[in-house]
Amino acid sequence: MGMLDARERERRRAAAAHSLERLAGLDVVGVALTWVDNAGLTRVKAVPVERLEHAAVWGVGATPAFDAFLLDDSIMSGRYSGGPIGDLRLHPDLDRLTVLAGQQGWAWAPVDRFDQDGREHPQCARALLRRTVDKLAQQDLIASAAFEIEWALGRGDAPGFIPAAGGPAYGMTRLIELSDYSRDVLTALRDEGVVVEQYHPEYGAAQFELSVAAEDPVGAADTSVLVRQTLRAIGQRHGLRTSFSPKVLVEGVGNGGHVHLSVRGPDGPLLTGGAGPAGLTAPGEGFVAGILDRLPALLALGAPSAASYLRLVPSHWAGAFACWGVENREAAIRLISGATGSEPTSANVEVKCVDAAANPYLLLAGLLAAGHAGIDGASTLPPALDVDPSSIPENERAERGVLPLPADLEQAATAFEGDAELTAWFGPELSATVADMRRAEHALTHDMSAEEIVELTRWRH
DSSP, X not given: OOBOOHHHHHHHXXXXXXXXXXXTTTTOOEEEEEEEOTTSOEEEEEXXXXXXXXXXHHOEXXXXXXXXXXXXXXXXXXXXXXXXXXXXXXXXXXXXXXXXXXXXXXXXXXXXXXXXXXBBOTTOHHHHHHHHHHHHHTTTOEEEEEEEEEEXXXXXXXXXXXXXXXXOTTOHHHHHHTHHHHHHHHHHHHHTTOOEEEEEEOSSTTEXXXXXXXXXXXXXXXXXXXXXXXXXXXXXXXXXEEEOXXXXXXXXXXXXXXXXXXXXXXXXXXXXXXXXXXXXXXXXXXXXXXXXHTHHHHHHHHSOSTTHHHHOOTTTTSOOEEOEEETOTTSSEEEEOOSTTOHHHHOEXXXXXXXXXXXXXXXXXXXXXXXXXXXHTXXXXXXXXXXXXXXXXXXXXXXXXXXXXXXXXXXXXXXXXXXXXXXXXXXXXXXXXXXXXXXXXXXXXXXXXXXXXXXXXXXXX
């Protein structure tokens, strides 16, 4: 899809005509066209349904300055982003067009961003992820992914957080308190075609979590955007405020955005059935090791907010140390084999040190690029960890290579810039912008107290 030539535009015109036939009679009046920026915020331009064909063929204008928007909507001045010059075209992917069950009269589609000359914008995260998937396919590797989505529900419009439910962690009491809301969430997601596998109260105050079925990586990132938009809309109907922030309360556990990945080669699954550690095949071990080796750099993508580092603390199941383990919820990378007998379809790796402030397209591209580099380099894993790493004396942790992950955005940005494989994969413009963004937000927040950071971020994601 690198170039919008006349043939591609005609294909998009035909797709739009088909989409309009689908929407006929459904009382859809507008289509929300969304992309996720480098601060992890979903931005939108919308068109009346009558303009959908024009948007599909010729795009909707949008400034490239969105690449440089910080969490508070200020615009940083970066090496490749942040100026007032230029324009992009937003082209909806109508294969993913969805009638929104939580917003009457609206449909939704994610966009790809193109320059005015019809070339993919070099900082389009969705296009980067698609290219990453294509590169894996060239080596007969097929990845699947899914995001766990955690959120907290508050009452009222005050800037503070008043929990919308008082029941205990994981308790049926909490599900009863918000039974009608939860019913409407599951109904809306079903109507939108989202396959929900689990839904339950979580540990934090008025916190919930849902898990969706694995998809191709681009589809998984799209679904994460759709699910969060739907959760927010259903919450608003019930008079509730929805927060996906890494920290909702300073003393709380925060919202994660764990990623589950599996990968298959021409001979079958790579994460089970092998002779390597925990049953990994040799390429599967390389895939996991590639991610583990690059976790400090990957935090620039997966923990992109100052609030991320308030969540990323030891002994909170957040994965604060660079290590892996089999079913170890305190390890940054948790290998999940699944119930005995189901391994070929259920074995996957869970990356726990990331959160919902991340741009899901950037994060998945980074994780897959790291895994690909690990396979190419035949990387190997250290011994699996079967304890909480914080329970190991510091000197022993260092000897075993169990190191703490970056403690702030500046450290993560430095690690990202120092990773030759990731920066080459992302290209010079996007790599520079990621690092510039993290340093700009670090400068914005480094003199703030934890309470001030939480107040700033609570209702942004």
